[in-house]
Structures are given as structure tokens and as C-alpha cells.
Amino acid sequence: MILFVEYPKCSTCQKAKKWLDERKIRYEDRHIVEKNPTQEELTLWVKRSGLPLKRFFNTSGMKYKELNLKEKLPGMREEEQIALLATDGMLVKRPLIVAEDYVLTGFREKEWEEKLGS
Helix, strand or coil: CCEEEEEECCCCHHHHHHHHHHCCCCCCEEECCCCCCCCHHHHHHHHHCCCCCHEECCCCHHHHHHHHHHHHHHCCCCHHHHHHHHHCCCCCCCCCEECCCCCECCCHHHHHHHCCCC
């Protein structure tokens, strides 16, 4: 079973959820604000994903811009960035798919198709 981490009001998350449902892919649903990923989870997910940590930030979000993270992140250590992500679900790129051997950030249909199949 995969974990689908989402913000229900997000249109991209809604589109991704519909995509999963249409393909009858089973998942555990998790509201990213009500149950924000922990530092431990984020550390594991970043490692498992093989992606740069920046891909886990919601760079188009208001909170990201409000905190001026585009300027601040380059000067922060990875541990500090992960700690920051763990403080607020709105900073985290969504939706997230967390599986045993991979993690996907955002909804890129082609990438999801490759990992999750049709």
C-alpha cells in the first residue's frame, strides 16, 4: 500500500487522487497540514526518492515566498532545511507518493504512470 500525502483543497492533489482512483490504485490518504511529515519521515523520503531536497519544497506556495526561502535555502544545511519542512505542511511539495522503494513529489502523470502503472 502506498501513502498519498495531500492537501485536499489543492487542485493538483485532487487531479492526482482522481488519477489514482480511476486506476483503482489503493492508497492510504494523509492530510499534509493535519499530519505534517516529521523530520524523520522527510529525511527518509528524501533519501529514498534520490531527488534533490529542493524538490520537496512547495516553491510556488505563499508560505515559501513569505519566508523568502528562495534566498535563504542555499545558505542552510540540509538538516536545517528538513527541520523547516517539518514545521509546516504548506511548505512541502504535494502531492507526495511514498512507497516502499520510491517517493514521488508533485503530480507528473508520465512519472506516476512509470512507477505505478496503469
